[in-house]
Amino acid sequence: MSAPIDPAEVLAEFIDTVAPYDPNPGADPVAIVGVRTALGEGVFPMSDHVIRAMCKALASYRDPEDRGLCNGCGGRRLDENLHCQDCGRLHGILGQVIADHARRVAAEDHT
Ligand SMILES: [Zn+2]
Known part of the structure; x- marks a missing residue:
């Protein structure tokens, strides 16, 4: 079995990765997402840019199965x-x- 992945860390990394390309960096978040697991927790303000990046990531996702x-x-x-x-x-x-x-x-x- 592979090592456990911390969901809060994954979300933080996604936001950090797409944030530099936000065309409207100071805008109010469109959602606040809280993540709490056995591995960690975090509260993440989600900008419209982050949500749109998630949509694009989902659209290009192909499951290996x-x-x-x-x-x-x-x-x-x-x-x-x-x-x-x-x-x-x-x-x-x-x-x-x-x-x-x-x-x-x-x-x-x-x-
Ligand atoms: Zn069939």
């Missing part, structure tokens, strides 16, 4: 073999080969 959507059920839980954990559909080249084979077998059964 994100393997797209299942064509069968629309679920997001595809494992590393592109096998849907919800409906069992197999994606990717192997999934295509298996699906094509299944269709051929089904067609032969009906003739």
Whole structure:
């Protein structure tokens, strides 16, 4: 297991990172966010710039576990073999080969 991360420290670091680019540095905060955990705590005035930076960070975020959507059920839980954990559909080249084979077998059964 990886070392614990202090959420208050992470938030402080995010604010420090984006603050130099605030086009309106003296403006009143739009929110006050309090963070209290076993690792630490802090109270953070959040400027409009910080909130907008969070929105941009979220928009560009891609989870390493994100393997797209299942064509069968629309679920997001595809494992590393592109096998849907919800409906069992197999994606990717192997999934295509298996699906094509299944269709051929089904067609032969009906003739
Ligand atoms: Zn599925």
